[in-house]
Amino acid sequence: MHSVSSPDSRSPETLCIGPLGIAKPWVQAALSGYSDLAMRRVARAHGAAYALNEVVIDEKVLQRGKGRQRILFVPDDDHPVGGQLMGSTPERFAQAANDLVEAGYDVVDINFGCPVGKVLGRCRGGYLLGQPALAIDIVLRVVEAVRGRVPVTLKMRRGLSEDPQSEGAFFEILDGAFDAGISAVTVHGRTVDQKYEGLSSRGFLKRVKTHAGSRTVLGSGDLFSAEDVHSMLRDTGVDGVTIARGAIGNPFIFEQCDRIASGLRPVAPTLAMQARAISRHLEEALRIARDEASALGKTRRHAIQYARLHPEPIRCRDAWVMARSRQDFERVFGELYSDA
Ligand SMILES: Cc1cc2nc3c(=O)[nH]c(=O)nc-3n(C[C@H](O)[C@H](O)[C@H](O)COP(=O)(O)O)c2cc1C
Known part of the structure:
Protein backbone atom coordinates (compact mmCIF):
# COMPACT_ATOMS: atom_id res chain seq x y z
CA MET A 1 0.00 0.00 0.00
CA SER A 262 -7.44 7.83 3.64
CA GLY A 263 -4.19 9.14 2.18
CA LEU A 264 -3.71 6.07 -0.02
CA ARG A 265 -3.07 5.87 -3.71
CA PRO A 266 -6.10 4.65 -5.69
CA VAL A 267 -5.54 1.20 -7.18
CA ALA A 268 -6.55 0.23 -10.70
CA PRO A 269 -8.92 -2.76 -10.76
CA THR A 270 -7.33 -6.04 -11.84
CA LEU A 271 -8.96 -8.13 -14.55
CA ALA A 272 -10.29 -10.43 -11.81
CA MET A 273 -11.91 -7.45 -10.06
CA GLN A 274 -13.45 -6.27 -13.32
CA ALA A 275 -14.81 -9.76 -14.08
CA ARG A 276 -16.27 -10.05 -10.58
CA ALA A 277 -18.04 -6.70 -10.89
CA ILE A 278 -19.52 -7.56 -14.30
CA SER A 279 -20.60 -11.03 -13.07
CA ARG A 280 -22.19 -9.45 -10.02
CA HIS A 281 -24.01 -6.99 -12.27
CA LEU A 282 -25.29 -9.85 -14.42
CA GLU A 283 -26.46 -11.81 -11.38
CA GLU A 284 -28.35 -8.79 -10.08
CA ALA A 285 -29.84 -8.07 -13.50
CA LEU A 286 -30.99 -11.69 -13.82
CA ARG A 287 -32.70 -11.42 -10.42
CA ILE A 288 -34.73 -8.37 -11.36
CA ALA A 289 -35.21 -8.37 -15.14
CA ARG A 290 -38.38 -9.66 -16.74
CA ASP A 291 -36.42 -12.26 -18.74
CA GLU A 292 -32.89 -13.45 -19.42
CA ALA A 293 -32.54 -11.60 -22.73
CA SER A 294 -33.38 -8.32 -21.09
CA ALA A 295 -30.90 -8.95 -18.23
CA LEU A 296 -28.16 -9.82 -20.70
CA GLY A 297 -28.93 -6.77 -22.84
CA LYS A 298 -28.85 -4.42 -19.87
CA THR A 299 -25.65 -5.91 -18.50
CA ARG A 300 -24.03 -5.75 -21.94
CA ARG A 301 -24.47 -1.93 -21.98
CA HIS A 302 -22.48 -1.76 -18.76
CA ALA A 303 -19.93 -4.39 -19.79
CA ILE A 304 -19.15 -2.37 -22.94
CA GLN A 305 -18.23 0.55 -20.67
CA TYR A 306 -16.15 -1.69 -18.38
CA ALA A 307 -14.06 -2.45 -21.48
CA ARG A 308 -12.44 1.00 -21.09
CA LEU A 309 -10.56 -0.40 -18.08
CA HIS A 310 -9.29 -3.44 -19.98
CA PRO A 311 -5.72 -3.52 -21.33
CA GLU A 312 -7.17 -4.30 -24.77
CA PRO A 313 -10.16 -1.95 -24.68
CA ILE A 314 -11.21 -2.15 -28.31
CA ARG A 315 -11.00 -5.92 -28.58
CA CYS A 316 -12.83 -6.19 -25.28
CA ARG A 317 -15.55 -3.71 -26.26
CA ASP A 318 -16.09 -5.54 -29.57
CA ALA A 319 -16.38 -8.85 -27.71
CA TRP A 320 -19.05 -7.44 -25.37
CA VAL A 321 -20.92 -5.84 -28.29
CA MET A 322 -21.23 -9.30 -29.87
CA ALA A 323 -22.17 -11.11 -26.64
CA ARG A 324 -25.82 -12.20 -26.79
CA SER A 325 -26.18 -15.35 -24.70
CA ARG A 326 -24.91 -16.52 -21.32
CA GLN A 327 -22.47 -18.76 -23.17
CA ASP A 328 -21.16 -15.68 -25.03
CA PHE A 329 -20.68 -13.93 -21.69
CA GLU A 330 -18.79 -16.94 -20.32
CA ARG A 331 -16.63 -17.02 -23.44
CA VAL A 332 -15.72 -13.31 -23.07
CA PHE A 333 -14.83 -13.87 -19.40
CA GLY A 334 -12.69 -16.88 -20.35
CA GLU A 335 -10.93 -15.23 -23.28
CA LEU A 336 -10.41 -11.73 -21.93
CA TYR A 337 -10.57 -11.76 -18.16
CA SER A 338 -8.34 -14.61 -17.01
CA ASP A 339 -5.61 -12.90 -15.01
CA ALA A 340 -3.02 -15.40 -16.16
C1 LIG B 1 -26.69 8.33 -19.94
C2 LIG B 1 -27.00 9.42 -18.96
C3 LIG B 1 -28.19 9.38 -18.26
C4 LIG B 1 -28.49 10.38 -17.33
N1 LIG B 1 -29.64 10.30 -16.63
C5 LIG B 1 -29.91 11.20 -15.66
C6 LIG B 1 -31.07 11.07 -14.84
O1 LIG B 1 -31.85 10.13 -14.95
N2 LIG B 1 -31.27 12.04 -13.91
C7 LIG B 1 -30.39 13.08 -13.71
O2 LIG B 1 -30.61 13.92 -12.84
N3 LIG B 1 -29.30 13.21 -14.47
C8 LIG B 1 -29.03 12.29 -15.42
N4 LIG B 1 -27.89 12.39 -16.15
C9 LIG B 1 -26.95 13.48 -15.84
C10 LIG B 1 -25.90 13.02 -14.85
O3 LIG B 1 -26.44 12.63 -13.60
C11 LIG B 1 -24.84 14.10 -14.61
O4 LIG B 1 -25.43 15.23 -14.02
C12 LIG B 1 -24.16 14.53 -15.91
O5 LIG B 1 -23.84 13.39 -16.70
C13 LIG B 1 -22.87 15.29 -15.61
O6 LIG B 1 -21.95 14.48 -14.93
P1 LIG B 1 -20.72 13.76 -15.69
O7 LIG B 1 -20.16 14.77 -16.67
O8 LIG B 1 -19.77 13.43 -14.55
O9 LIG B 1 -21.28 12.58 -16.40
C14 LIG B 1 -27.58 11.44 -17.10
C15 LIG B 1 -26.39 11.47 -17.82
C16 LIG B 1 -26.09 10.48 -18.73
C17 LIG B 1 -24.79 10.53 -19.48
Whole structure:
Protein backbone atom coordinates (compact mmCIF):
# COMPACT_ATOMS: atom_id res chain seq x y z
CA MET A 1 0.00 0.00 0.00
CA HIS A 2 1.38 3.40 -0.91
CA SER A 3 0.64 6.36 1.22
CA VAL A 4 0.21 9.75 -0.42
CA SER A 5 -0.07 13.17 1.09
CA SER A 6 -1.92 14.68 -1.81
CA PRO A 7 -3.35 18.17 -1.48
CA ASP A 8 -6.42 16.64 -3.14
CA SER A 9 -7.11 14.34 -0.19
CA ARG A 10 -10.26 15.03 1.73
CA SER A 11 -11.55 12.90 4.56
CA PRO A 12 -14.96 11.42 4.11
CA GLU A 13 -17.41 13.12 6.37
CA THR A 14 -21.12 12.95 6.64
CA LEU A 15 -23.08 14.46 3.83
CA CYS A 16 -26.34 15.84 5.22
CA ILE A 17 -29.48 15.66 3.16
CA GLY A 18 -31.92 17.04 5.69
CA PRO A 19 -31.99 14.54 8.58
CA LEU A 20 -30.36 11.88 6.41
CA GLY A 21 -26.66 11.49 7.13
CA ILE A 22 -24.68 9.88 4.32
CA ALA A 23 -21.29 8.50 5.32
CA LYS A 24 -19.38 9.78 2.30
CA PRO A 25 -19.79 12.80 0.04
CA TRP A 26 -19.34 10.88 -3.27
CA VAL A 27 -22.58 9.26 -4.34
CA GLN A 28 -24.03 7.38 -7.29
CA ALA A 29 -25.79 9.81 -9.65
CA ALA A 30 -29.17 9.29 -11.28
CA LEU A 31 -28.51 7.85 -14.74
CA SER A 32 -31.37 7.12 -17.09
CA GLY A 33 -30.94 3.69 -18.66
CA TYR A 34 -28.25 2.75 -16.14
CA SER A 35 -28.79 3.42 -12.41
CA ASP A 36 -31.35 0.68 -11.87
CA LEU A 37 -31.28 -1.68 -8.88
CA ALA A 38 -28.50 -3.81 -10.42
CA MET A 39 -26.18 -0.84 -10.92
CA ARG A 40 -26.99 0.56 -7.49
CA ARG A 41 -26.23 -2.77 -5.80
CA VAL A 42 -22.87 -3.00 -7.58
CA ALA A 43 -22.07 0.64 -6.72
CA ARG A 44 -22.92 0.00 -3.04
CA ALA A 45 -20.75 -3.13 -3.03
CA HIS A 46 -17.89 -0.86 -4.10
CA GLY A 47 -18.52 1.78 -1.47
CA ALA A 48 -21.26 4.13 -2.71
CA ALA A 49 -23.11 5.26 0.42
CA TYR A 50 -26.09 6.73 -1.41
CA ALA A 51 -27.52 6.09 -4.86
CA LEU A 52 -30.25 7.60 -6.99
CA ASN A 53 -32.61 5.69 -9.21
CA GLU A 54 -32.78 6.69 -12.86
CA VAL A 55 -35.30 9.46 -13.51
CA VAL A 56 -38.91 8.35 -13.84
CA ILE A 57 -41.81 10.27 -15.35
CA ASP A 58 -44.58 11.04 -12.86
CA GLU A 59 -47.19 9.48 -15.16
CA LYS A 60 -45.28 6.17 -15.19
CA VAL A 61 -45.40 6.12 -11.40
CA LEU A 62 -49.12 6.81 -11.40
CA GLN A 63 -50.21 4.42 -14.17
CA ARG A 64 -51.03 0.93 -12.91
CA GLY A 65 -48.87 -1.76 -14.45
CA LYS A 66 -45.46 -3.42 -14.56
CA GLY A 67 -43.59 -0.13 -14.97
CA ARG A 68 -45.11 1.21 -11.78
CA GLN A 69 -44.34 -2.03 -9.92
CA ARG A 70 -40.71 -1.91 -11.01
CA ILE A 71 -40.32 1.74 -9.99
CA LEU A 72 -41.96 1.20 -6.61
CA PHE A 73 -39.90 -1.87 -5.71
CA VAL A 74 -37.43 -0.76 -3.02
CA PRO A 75 -35.79 -3.78 -1.37
CA ASP A 76 -34.27 -3.66 2.12
CA ASP A 77 -30.67 -3.64 0.92
CA ASP A 78 -31.19 -0.62 -1.38
CA HIS A 79 -30.98 2.18 1.17
CA PRO A 80 -30.52 5.06 1.32
CA VAL A 81 -31.94 5.53 -2.16
CA GLY A 82 -33.27 8.58 -3.93
CA GLY A 83 -36.22 8.37 -6.29
CA GLN A 84 -36.05 10.98 -9.01
CA LEU A 85 -39.11 12.41 -10.75
CA MET A 86 -39.70 14.31 -13.94
CA GLY A 87 -43.02 15.84 -15.00
CA SER A 88 -44.73 19.02 -16.05
CA THR A 89 -47.65 19.64 -13.72
CA PRO A 90 -47.52 20.29 -9.96
CA GLU A 91 -50.49 17.99 -9.25
CA ARG A 92 -49.12 14.88 -10.97
CA PHE A 93 -45.61 15.53 -9.64
CA ALA A 94 -46.99 15.72 -6.10
CA GLN A 95 -49.07 12.53 -6.42
CA ALA A 96 -46.11 10.61 -7.80
CA ALA A 97 -43.85 11.96 -5.03
CA ASN A 98 -46.27 10.62 -2.44
CA ASP A 99 -46.17 7.18 -4.09
CA LEU A 100 -42.36 7.17 -4.04
CA VAL A 101 -42.37 7.92 -0.31
CA GLU A 102 -44.95 5.21 0.39
CA ALA A 103 -42.84 2.74 -1.59
CA GLY A 104 -39.86 3.37 0.70
CA TYR A 105 -37.62 5.84 -1.13
CA ASP A 106 -35.49 7.78 1.35
CA VAL A 107 -35.35 10.97 -0.72
CA VAL A 108 -37.53 12.47 -3.47
CA ASP A 109 -35.39 14.24 -6.07
CA ILE A 110 -36.94 16.62 -8.62
CA ASN A 111 -35.35 16.74 -12.07
CA PHE A 112 -35.09 20.20 -13.66
CA GLY A 113 -32.05 19.31 -15.71
CA CYS A 114 -32.68 16.78 -18.46
CA PRO A 115 -31.62 18.34 -21.81
CA VAL A 116 -33.09 15.68 -24.16
CA GLY A 117 -35.17 17.29 -26.93
CA LYS A 118 -38.21 15.05 -26.44
CA VAL A 119 -38.23 15.82 -22.70
CA LEU A 120 -37.99 19.58 -23.30
CA GLY A 121 -40.75 19.32 -25.91
CA ARG A 122 -43.02 17.82 -23.26
CA CYS A 123 -42.27 20.71 -20.88
CA ARG A 124 -40.30 18.51 -18.49
CA GLY A 125 -36.75 18.39 -17.14
CA GLY A 126 -34.55 21.29 -18.23
CA TYR A 127 -37.53 23.09 -19.78
CA LEU A 128 -38.62 24.09 -16.29
CA LEU A 129 -35.43 26.11 -15.77
CA GLY A 130 -37.03 28.66 -18.10
CA GLN A 131 -40.30 28.72 -16.12
CA PRO A 132 -39.36 29.81 -12.58
CA ALA A 133 -42.92 30.31 -11.30
CA LEU A 134 -44.07 26.88 -12.45
CA ALA A 135 -40.84 25.26 -11.27
CA ILE A 136 -41.20 26.71 -7.79
CA ASP A 137 -44.86 25.70 -7.68
CA ILE A 138 -43.84 22.11 -8.50
CA VAL A 139 -41.28 22.13 -5.68
CA LEU A 140 -43.82 23.58 -3.24
CA ARG A 141 -46.41 20.98 -4.14
CA VAL A 142 -43.94 18.12 -3.87
CA VAL A 143 -42.69 19.31 -0.47
CA GLU A 144 -46.30 19.65 0.66
CA ALA A 145 -47.19 16.14 -0.57
CA VAL A 146 -44.16 14.58 1.09
CA ARG A 147 -45.05 16.27 4.41
CA GLY A 148 -41.63 15.96 6.01
CA ARG A 149 -41.58 12.15 5.77
CA VAL A 150 -38.38 12.22 3.67
CA PRO A 151 -36.15 15.01 2.36
CA VAL A 152 -36.93 16.56 -1.02
CA THR A 153 -33.98 17.52 -3.23
CA LEU A 154 -33.56 19.21 -6.58
CA LYS A 155 -31.36 18.48 -9.60
CA MET A 156 -30.61 21.42 -11.90
CA ARG A 157 -28.37 22.36 -14.77
CA ARG A 158 -26.91 25.86 -14.48
CA GLY A 159 -29.63 27.38 -16.63
CA LEU A 160 -31.24 27.05 -20.02
CA SER A 161 -28.44 28.88 -21.78
CA GLU A 162 -25.44 31.12 -21.20
CA ASP A 163 -27.32 34.47 -20.95
CA PRO A 164 -27.91 36.51 -17.76
CA GLN A 165 -31.67 35.91 -17.93
CA SER A 166 -31.11 32.14 -17.66
CA GLU A 167 -28.78 32.65 -14.75
CA GLY A 168 -31.33 34.89 -13.03
CA ALA A 169 -33.97 32.19 -13.46
CA PHE A 170 -31.58 29.59 -12.03
CA PHE A 171 -31.06 31.56 -8.82
CA GLU A 172 -34.76 32.46 -8.59
CA ILE A 173 -35.65 28.75 -8.70
CA LEU A 174 -32.83 27.82 -6.33
CA ASP A 175 -33.89 30.37 -3.71
CA GLY A 176 -37.57 29.56 -4.16
CA ALA A 177 -36.84 25.85 -3.76
CA PHE A 178 -34.81 26.32 -0.57
CA ASP A 179 -37.55 28.59 0.78
CA ALA A 180 -40.08 25.89 -0.07
CA GLY A 181 -38.13 23.43 2.06
CA ILE A 182 -35.82 21.35 -0.12
CA SER A 183 -32.90 19.79 1.75
CA ALA A 184 -30.25 19.85 -0.97
CA VAL A 185 -29.60 20.78 -4.58
CA THR A 186 -27.41 19.00 -7.11
CA VAL A 187 -26.05 21.27 -9.83
CA HIS A 188 -24.56 20.09 -13.12
CA GLY A 189 -22.35 22.93 -14.29
CA ARG A 190 -23.53 22.90 -17.91
CA THR A 191 -26.47 24.70 -19.46
CA VAL A 192 -29.34 22.82 -21.10
CA ASP A 193 -28.28 24.24 -24.49
CA GLN A 194 -24.78 22.89 -23.95
CA LYS A 195 -26.04 19.32 -23.57
CA TYR A 196 -22.63 17.63 -23.13
CA GLU A 197 -20.54 20.08 -25.17
CA GLY A 198 -17.67 21.87 -23.48
CA LEU A 199 -16.74 21.66 -19.85
CA SER A 200 -18.96 21.73 -16.81
CA SER A 201 -18.28 25.00 -14.96
CA ARG A 202 -16.64 24.59 -11.57
CA GLY A 203 -16.65 28.37 -11.17
CA PHE A 204 -20.44 28.28 -11.30
CA LEU A 205 -20.59 25.51 -8.70
CA LYS A 206 -18.39 27.58 -6.41
CA ARG A 207 -20.74 30.55 -6.80
CA VAL A 208 -23.76 28.36 -6.05
CA LYS A 209 -22.13 27.02 -2.88
CA THR A 210 -21.19 30.53 -1.76
CA HIS A 211 -24.77 31.65 -2.43
CA ALA A 212 -26.29 28.65 -0.63
CA GLY A 213 -24.17 29.10 2.49
CA SER A 214 -24.79 26.29 4.97
CA ARG A 215 -27.42 24.64 2.77
CA THR A 216 -26.34 21.40 1.09
CA VAL A 217 -25.03 21.60 -2.47
CA LEU A 218 -23.81 18.65 -4.53
CA GLY A 219 -21.77 19.17 -7.65
CA SER A 220 -21.98 17.27 -10.91
CA GLY A 221 -20.06 17.32 -14.15
CA ASP A 222 -16.96 15.73 -15.65
CA LEU A 223 -16.10 13.46 -12.73
CA PHE A 224 -14.22 10.68 -14.48
CA SER A 225 -11.72 9.76 -11.82
CA ALA A 226 -11.37 9.76 -8.04
CA GLU A 227 -8.92 12.64 -8.43
CA ASP A 228 -11.62 14.63 -10.27
CA VAL A 229 -13.99 13.99 -7.37
CA HIS A 230 -11.57 15.22 -4.74
CA SER A 231 -10.52 18.22 -6.78
CA MET A 232 -14.15 19.27 -7.36
CA LEU A 233 -14.83 19.10 -3.62
CA ARG A 234 -11.70 21.09 -2.90
CA ASP A 235 -12.05 23.68 -5.70
CA THR A 236 -15.74 24.46 -5.33
CA GLY A 237 -16.51 23.87 -1.65
CA VAL A 238 -19.60 21.81 -2.49
CA ASP A 239 -20.73 19.40 0.21
CA GLY A 240 -20.86 16.34 -2.01
CA VAL A 241 -20.75 15.16 -5.60
CA THR A 242 -22.76 12.80 -7.75
CA ILE A 243 -20.67 10.53 -9.95
CA ALA A 244 -22.38 9.91 -13.28
CA ARG A 245 -20.60 8.83 -16.49
CA GLY A 246 -17.48 8.16 -14.44
CA ALA A 247 -19.28 5.35 -12.59
CA ILE A 248 -20.71 3.59 -15.65
CA GLY A 249 -18.55 0.49 -16.06
CA ASN A 250 -16.40 1.76 -13.20
CA PRO A 251 -17.85 1.20 -9.73
CA PHE A 252 -14.23 1.09 -8.53
CA ILE A 253 -14.26 4.89 -8.54
CA PHE A 254 -16.09 4.87 -5.18
CA GLU A 255 -13.43 2.84 -3.39
CA GLN A 256 -10.73 4.86 -5.14
CA CYS A 257 -12.29 8.02 -3.64
CA ASP A 258 -12.20 6.32 -0.22
CA ARG A 259 -8.53 5.45 -0.63
CA ILE A 260 -7.53 8.99 -1.54
CA ALA A 261 -9.47 10.22 1.48
CA SER A 262 -7.44 7.83 3.64
CA GLY A 263 -4.19 9.14 2.18
CA LEU A 264 -3.71 6.07 -0.02
CA ARG A 265 -3.07 5.87 -3.71
CA PRO A 266 -6.10 4.65 -5.69
CA VAL A 267 -5.54 1.20 -7.18
CA ALA A 268 -6.55 0.23 -10.70
CA PRO A 269 -8.92 -2.76 -10.76
CA THR A 270 -7.33 -6.04 -11.84
CA LEU A 271 -8.96 -8.13 -14.55
CA ALA A 272 -10.29 -10.43 -11.81
CA MET A 273 -11.91 -7.45 -10.06
CA GLN A 274 -13.45 -6.27 -13.32
CA ALA A 275 -14.81 -9.76 -14.08
CA ARG A 276 -16.27 -10.05 -10.58
CA ALA A 277 -18.04 -6.70 -10.89
CA ILE A 278 -19.52 -7.56 -14.30
CA SER A 279 -20.60 -11.03 -13.07
CA ARG A 280 -22.19 -9.45 -10.02
CA HIS A 281 -24.01 -6.99 -12.27
CA LEU A 282 -25.29 -9.85 -14.42
CA GLU A 283 -26.46 -11.81 -11.38
CA GLU A 284 -28.35 -8.79 -10.08
CA ALA A 285 -29.84 -8.07 -13.50
CA LEU A 286 -30.99 -11.69 -13.82
CA ARG A 287 -32.70 -11.42 -10.42
CA ILE A 288 -34.73 -8.37 -11.36
CA ALA A 289 -35.21 -8.37 -15.14
CA ARG A 290 -38.38 -9.66 -16.74
CA ASP A 291 -36.42 -12.26 -18.74
CA GLU A 292 -32.89 -13.45 -19.42
CA ALA A 293 -32.54 -11.60 -22.73
CA SER A 294 -33.38 -8.32 -21.09
CA ALA A 295 -30.90 -8.95 -18.23
CA LEU A 296 -28.16 -9.82 -20.70
CA GLY A 297 -28.93 -6.77 -22.84
CA LYS A 298 -28.85 -4.42 -19.87
CA THR A 299 -25.65 -5.91 -18.50
CA ARG A 300 -24.03 -5.75 -21.94
CA ARG A 301 -24.47 -1.93 -21.98
CA HIS A 302 -22.48 -1.76 -18.76
CA ALA A 303 -19.93 -4.39 -19.79
CA ILE A 304 -19.15 -2.37 -22.94
CA GLN A 305 -18.23 0.55 -20.67
CA TYR A 306 -16.15 -1.69 -18.38
CA ALA A 307 -14.06 -2.45 -21.48
CA ARG A 308 -12.44 1.00 -21.09
CA LEU A 309 -10.56 -0.40 -18.08
CA HIS A 310 -9.29 -3.44 -19.98
CA PRO A 311 -5.72 -3.52 -21.33
CA GLU A 312 -7.17 -4.30 -24.77
CA PRO A 313 -10.16 -1.95 -24.68
CA ILE A 314 -11.21 -2.15 -28.31
CA ARG A 315 -11.00 -5.92 -28.58
CA CYS A 316 -12.83 -6.19 -25.28
CA ARG A 317 -15.55 -3.71 -26.26
CA ASP A 318 -16.09 -5.54 -29.57
CA ALA A 319 -16.38 -8.85 -27.71
CA TRP A 320 -19.05 -7.44 -25.37
CA VAL A 321 -20.92 -5.84 -28.29
CA MET A 322 -21.23 -9.30 -29.87
CA ALA A 323 -22.17 -11.11 -26.64
CA ARG A 324 -25.82 -12.20 -26.79
CA SER A 325 -26.18 -15.35 -24.70
CA ARG A 326 -24.91 -16.52 -21.32
CA GLN A 327 -22.47 -18.76 -23.17
CA ASP A 328 -21.16 -15.68 -25.03
CA PHE A 329 -20.68 -13.93 -21.69
CA GLU A 330 -18.79 -16.94 -20.32
CA ARG A 331 -16.63 -17.02 -23.44
CA VAL A 332 -15.72 -13.31 -23.07
CA PHE A 333 -14.83 -13.87 -19.40
CA GLY A 334 -12.69 -16.88 -20.35
CA GLU A 335 -10.93 -15.23 -23.28
CA LEU A 336 -10.41 -11.73 -21.93
CA TYR A 337 -10.57 -11.76 -18.16
CA SER A 338 -8.34 -14.61 -17.01
CA ASP A 339 -5.61 -12.90 -15.01
CA ALA A 340 -3.02 -15.40 -16.16
C1 LIG B 1 -26.69 8.33 -19.94
C2 LIG B 1 -27.00 9.42 -18.96
C3 LIG B 1 -28.19 9.38 -18.26
C4 LIG B 1 -28.49 10.38 -17.33
N1 LIG B 1 -29.64 10.30 -16.63
C5 LIG B 1 -29.91 11.20 -15.66
C6 LIG B 1 -31.07 11.07 -14.84
O1 LIG B 1 -31.85 10.13 -14.95
N2 LIG B 1 -31.27 12.04 -13.91
C7 LIG B 1 -30.39 13.08 -13.71
O2 LIG B 1 -30.61 13.92 -12.84
N3 LIG B 1 -29.30 13.21 -14.47
C8 LIG B 1 -29.03 12.29 -15.42
N4 LIG B 1 -27.89 12.39 -16.15
C9 LIG B 1 -26.95 13.48 -15.84
C10 LIG B 1 -25.90 13.02 -14.85
O3 LIG B 1 -26.44 12.63 -13.60
C11 LIG B 1 -24.84 14.10 -14.61
O4 LIG B 1 -25.43 15.23 -14.02
C12 LIG B 1 -24.16 14.53 -15.91
O5 LIG B 1 -23.84 13.39 -16.70
C13 LIG B 1 -22.87 15.29 -15.61
O6 LIG B 1 -21.95 14.48 -14.93
P1 LIG B 1 -20.72 13.76 -15.69
O7 LIG B 1 -20.16 14.77 -16.67
O8 LIG B 1 -19.77 13.43 -14.55
O9 LIG B 1 -21.28 12.58 -16.40
C14 LIG B 1 -27.58 11.44 -17.10
C15 LIG B 1 -26.39 11.47 -17.82
C16 LIG B 1 -26.09 10.48 -18.73
C17 LIG B 1 -24.79 10.53 -19.48
